[in-house]
Amino acid sequence: MSAMLEIAALDAYYGRAHILQGVTFAMNRGEVLALMGRNGAGKSTTMKAIMGLVPPAGGTVSFEGQRIDGREPFEIARLGIGYVPEDRRVFSELSVMENLSVAQRPARSDAPHWTPERLFQLFPNLGRMRDRAGGAMSGGEQQMLTIARTLMGNPRLVLLDEPSEGLAPVIVEEMAKTILALKAEGLTVLISEQNLHFAGNVADRAAIIEKGVIRFTGTMDELKGNEAVRSQYLSV
Amino acid sequence: MIDLILNQTLNGLASASSLFLVASGLSIIFGVTRIVNFAHGSLYMLGAYLAWTLVGRFGPTDALGFWGGVLLAAVLTGLIGVVIEVLILRRIYQAPELFQLLATFGVVLMLQDVALGLWGAEDKIGPRAPGFKSFVILFGNRFPTYELFLIAVGPLVLLILWLLFQKTRWGTLVRAATQDREMVGALGVNQRLLFTSVFAFGSMLAGLGGALQLPREAVTLHMDLSMISEAFVVVVVGGLGSVTGAYLAAVLIGILHAFGILIFPKITLVLVFLVMAVVLVVKPYGLMGKAPVGHQRAHGPAEPLLLPADGLTKLAGLIGLIILALAPLVAPDHILLTLTELVIFALFAASLHFMMGPGGMASFGHAAYFGLGAYGAALAVKWLGAPMEPALLLAPFLAGIAGVVFGWFCVRLSGVYLAMLTLAFAQIAWATAFQSVDLTGGDNGILGVWPSAWAVSKPAYYYLTLAVCAASIVALRLTIFSPFGYGLRAARDNPLRAEAIGLDVVRIQWVAFAVAAFCAGIAGGLFAFFKGSVFPTYMAIPRSVDALLMVLLGGVQTVSGPIIGAFAYAGLSEQLMKLTMYWRFVLGLSIVLLVVLFPRGLVGAGLALRERWRKEPEPAATLVEARP
CATH class of the missing domain: 1.10.3470 (ABC transporter involved in vitamin B12 uptake, BtuC)
Structure with a gap:
């Protein structure tokens, strides 16, 4: 069986800065892959390029065997890829329910179907503040709302950009549980992460990116056992 | 009651x-x-x-x-x-x-x-x-x-x-x-x-x-x-x-x-x-408005750096100036008239470029200051009986003072707010000239604004115009590459960081606004004596848009752009007006096509070609979104 997501020789620029320089990796169905690397290594850009938010300058992105590079973000989203940006980007003037409704898509046979009620079981906090404006929520609540919002599109693959960043430790733990719950639903999850401990808790495999190039791919255990790779690419 | x-x-x-x-x-x-x-x-x-x-x-x-x-x-x-x-x-x-x-x-x-x-x-x-x-x-x-x-x-x-x-x-x-x-x-x-x-x-x-x-x-x-x-x-x-x-x-x-x-x-x-x-x-953002926050699109791609002219560009400028200076020897009077007008518009466009390019403040009402310069000259002649020389000196001050007053409001806003406000101010200046019949003659304008005896001949007035405009344009250029100009560009590119290093952003922009208004006033004063009369239409919206088109046609990120743009645009629109009654339609269509085809302007498009030609290495400083 072929991989769910295949990224080959992906190039991307911001202006003239060459951010992604031939990024290549693949994801299997149902796994959680942690894309790791320091600040500015190209983690967020990789996600944006998959999503079509940063137009790839070269290389290919294939989802379920179908080329998606060069397509518009909304088309990519409708194919079943959900994107959760690192800076949350909740619609601050819209209520929780309205935030969810923006992303609502019809149910699909090959992915779990989410309704607000089902999401409120996963995120009980959100259920208690349905009419609260997105801008009036705490950072952790906003992070949960962005994930819930993305799930409303019934994705098969979820891109989670730095889900643990800037959250209180107790919320980070909750976040880890959420990711594992999504995995249990059968979703495939790509997270970008700097924190090895957090990644170790949720991910099956890791890919390490540095200066726009993938330097390592392997299982979490392989990474934990590889002191050289860790100190070269991850330690600050 | x-x-x-x-x-x-x-x-x-x-x-x-x-x-x-x-x-x-x-x-x-x-x-x-x-x-x-x-x-x-x-x-x-x-x-x-x-x-x-x-x-x-x-x-x-x-x-x-x-x-x-x-x-x-x-x-x-x-x-x-x-x-x-x-x-x-x-x-x-x-x-x-x-x-x-x-x-x-x-x-x-x-x-x-x-x-x-x-x-x-x-x-x-x-x-x-x-x-x-x-x-x-x-x-x-x-x-x-x-x-x-x-x-x-x-x-x-x-x-x-x-x-x-x-x-x-x-x-x-x-x-x-x-x-x-x-x-x-x-x-x-x-x-x-x-x-x-x-x-x-x-x-x-x-x-x-x-x-x-x-x-x-x-x-x-x-x-x-x-x-x-x-x-x-x-x-x-x-x-x-x-x-x-x-x-x-x-x-x-x-x-x-x-x-x-x-x-x-x-x-x-x-x-x-x-x-x-x-x-x-x-309330700077209006009664119910909020300050723009979050994910707003930046103003297009990062601005390329403005560099001081290299030898080649200087030489080209010098040759251009010499050709213009020699023109009266061969050109007949009607060509000289066109050239005089073009030179005036080049200064007008350069003054707008000064606030738009390095200043990052797009004015949709720059004609207000051009018109006020013209009215300044005409009013001095009509009410003070001034001869040309003092009237020309006085003219830019009326425009400059208006620039100080209007600019005070405008620089507190940015982007489209600023553009809309400048347009509104221009409309007010226009309406004031139009409505104050006693002072300005209203729609009938002020007639009989003629140059002094020595400057009456076409070549003489042309030389006067060329000298004043060339000097002003060079002064604007020098300002762009002075510490003030660098501060202005810093304020444009990142107001917060500029303030953090001790620049008074609002004040710098205010000064730039006033300088741009003053220079537009110089052009306006020259234009008044050139035409011999002044009308409210000098301040009307279409004239402001003329200036914008000149700057954008030439390319806002280049210093020589506005001058080339002024010549290209003024020449084009004059030809169009002769050709068809529906010149507005043709002009509008050309603008739309230009924007769709050349989003960086003429000189910008030329530069892009040159860059591709040379495959230049990346310049040391490019503006890149800070986030990875």
Whole structure:
């Protein structure tokens, strides 16, 4: 069986800065892959390029065997890829329910179907503040709302950009549980992460990116056992 | 007395309704697409013309014929909006916002000639509305029932808009997109469809506003620009993106007009200006507006660095200047006249470029300062009996002082707010010149502004112009590459960091604004003596747009651009005017095509070619989004 997501020789620029320089990796169905690397290594850009938010300058992105590079973000989203940006980007003037409704898509046979009620079981906090404006929520609540919002599109693959960043430790733990719950639903999850401990808790495999190039791919255990790779690419 | 006050209040409320319809449409479109639709006044005008035709065809006395005609006119205007969006705007959503404004101004020009071609130059008088032909006695005065109807329309539409935005999925999507349209796309919403529908809806509101004016005032070809400048004021005062704010501001402006005409008939616009000034001082983003936050698109791609001219460019400039200086030896007088005008426009364009390029402040009303320079010279001649030399010296100061006063307000805003405010100020300057008949001769202008004896001959005046303009342009260039110029560019690129290193951003921009106004005034003064007369049209919107076109045609990120742009544009428009009666249409079409094809301007396109040619290594400093 072929991989769910295949990224080959992906190039991307911001202006003239060459951010992604031939990024290549693949994801299997149902796994959680942690894309790791320091600040500015190209983690967020990789996600944006998959999503079509940063137009790839070269290389290919294939989802379920179908080329998606060069397509518009909304088309990519409708194919079943959900994107959760690192800076949350909740619609601050819209209520929780309205935030969810923006992303609502019809149910699909090959992915779990989410309704607000089902999401409120996963995120009980959100259920208690349905009419609260997105801008009036705490950072952790906003992070949960962005994930819930993305799930409303019934994705098969979820891109989670730095889900643990800037959250209180107790919320980070909750976040880890959420990711594992999504995995249990059968979703495939790509997270970008700097924190090895957090990644170790949720991910099956890791890919390490540095200066726009993938330097390592392997299982979490392989990474934990590889002191050289860790100190070269991850330690600050 | 109290009767009069109540009566005028009602009048103000009635006139506020159409203003609100247009302004809310403008505001909604801006919210989602981030495009300030200059052509919104034109859509309002088309709505009125279409209603005139349709109501006439369906039978103006029949209620169904009249109201059916009005509604159909609104719907058709919405469809015209779809055509504009699909054919033009869709291609330029990624372009810098100035180019978008410019493209919509191209549409203004085109629609003006379309209306002229279809309906002719004569004003059209519409029928009165069936069922609203009578009047009621209110406070001892006769008050038309149609006015009462209009008063009700405003809040009614406000309510409908509120329901639409709060209670429908479309409304939710529009509100979400207003905040972060990229994210809305990433969540699977087809932005294209959303943008088109929003543009159609906003256009329909403008068309309805125009159609409803039919029983109230004559339909003319001037409705577009007069409406758009008022709508800009309303949107700035109300707060861009806020529909409720637009209503409040429309009522405020409407009532102000109603009373202003009664109390200070000659300075109604000054009154509006004063109120706007007060509002903006207290609330810089308007009554209901919020400071722009979060994921706003930057002003196009990162600005390439302006570098001091290299040897080649200097040489080219010098050769150009020598050719210009030698021109009188061979060129006949009529060519010299054209050249004199071009040189003046080059300075005018360079002064605008100074605030737009390095300053990052796009002015849509730069003609105000050009015109004030011209009036400064003419008034000195007329009222002080000054000869040319002192009048020319005095002229830029009138423009400069206006720049100091207007600039104080403008630099507190940025981007499209600033552009709209500059336009409003220019409109006020124009109206003041137009209305103050005693001082300025109003529409008849000031005649007999002739140069001194030594400068009367064409070559002599040409040399005077060339010397003054070349010196001013060189001075502007030197300023761009002085510490002040670097500070200005720092303030443009990152106001927060510029302040953090101790630059007084607002003050730097204020000074730059005043300098640009002063230099435009120099050009204006020269122009007054060149033409021998001064008219309010020197300050009108089309002249401001001329300057913008020159700068953008040349390319805003280059220093030599405005000069080349001035020559290219002034030459082009003069030829067009000779060729066809519908020159506006051709000009508008050229603007739209230019924006779609060359988003970096002529010189910018040339530079891009050169870059590709040389495969230059990356410059040491490029502006890159800080986030990975």
